[in-house]
Amino acid sequence: DAKTxxxxxxxxxxxxxxxxxxxxxxxxxxxxxxxxxxxxxxGPQYIIHGLKNNETNEMASLxxxxxxxxxxxxxxxxxxxxxxxxxxxxRPYSGNTPLVFGKGTRLSVxx
Amino acid sequence: xxxxTQTPRHKVTEMGQEVTMRCQPILGHNTVFWxxxxxxxxxxxxxxxxxxxxxxxxGMPKDRFSAEMPDATLATLKIQPSEPRDSAVYFCASxxxxxxxxxxxxxxxxxxx
Numbered sequence: 614d615a616k617t618x619x620x621x622x623x624x625x626x627x628x629x630x631x632x633x634x635x636x637x638x639x640x641x642x643x644x645x646x647x648x649x650x651x652x653x654x655x656g657p658q659y660i661i662h663g664l665k666n667n668e669t670n671e672m673a674s675l676x677x678x679x680x681x682x683x684x685x686x687x688x689x690x691x692x693x694x695x696x697x698x699x700x701x702x703x704r705p706y707s708g709n710t711p712l713v714f715g716k717g718t719r720l721s722v723x724x
Numbered sequence: 725x726x727x728x729t730q731t732p733r734h735k736v737t738e739m740g741q742e743v744t745m746r747c748q749p750i751l752g753h754n755t756v757f758w759x760x761x762x763x764x765x766x767x768x769x770x771x772x773x774x775x776x777x778x779x780x781x782x783g784m785p786k787d788r789f790s791a792e793m794p795d796a797t798l799a800t801l802k803i804q805p806s807e808p809r810d811s812a813v814y815f816c817a818s819x820x821x822x823x824x825x826x827x828x829x830x831x832x833x834x835x836x837x
Contacts, residue, residue, distance in 0.1 A: 656828030656831055657817075658828065659825035659826065659827070700767075707824070709779060714766055714768070715766075716766060
């Protein structure tokens with residue numbers, strides 16, 4: 614079972630920041646928070662990951678609360694191409710651990 | 725731009741037929757995963773390999789599914805005999821070494837009539 618809770622859907626206006634929350638209250642000390650997204654009819658795509666510090670890359674920013682029980686993925690300037698299902702996944706850093714997908718959040722970016 | 729490739733992209737077959745799906749991981753990636761996605765179950769793991777050896781295939785129905793890696797550039801998933809409930813999108817992913825992130829292929833959409 615997925616160890617995360619996400620809202621089923623969210624809307625965001627094009628050009629605005631999209632803030633996608635995720636609860637992972639049972640996260641263990643050795644587990645990282647990973648975010649993937651799946652655009653319609655495509656395979657999931659890695660976005661970003663973090664342990665306890667905030668992270669930023671060319672796609673997004675990840676804010677993890679100090680107690681690590683929740684996090685927020687931020688797309689700073691959402692475009693129509695960001696419409697997708699976003700999955701928050703907690704897992705050990707070891708590459709031998711498969712991804713356990715929940716239902717994710719369906720983000721709709723509206724013009 | 726290195727990508728995971730999967731063939732075929734679409735497959736329609738009749739119940740009872742054998743289905744073989746193929747995956748070419750990104751060169752140098754030595755851990756390969758197979759996932760299945762349906763509307764009801766979402767994305768779920770079927771099996772995964774490291775250095776061509778199976779690490780876990782507990783997600784696969786053993787009586788009809790088999791997964792192999794004949795060599796480092798090819799992973800296969802076979803269903804024999806296929807059943808309508810096997811209709812799904814099957815994704816292959818290979819593991820990157822920079823962030824332990826998984827790179828997914830475009831999937832094989834299987835329809836069993």
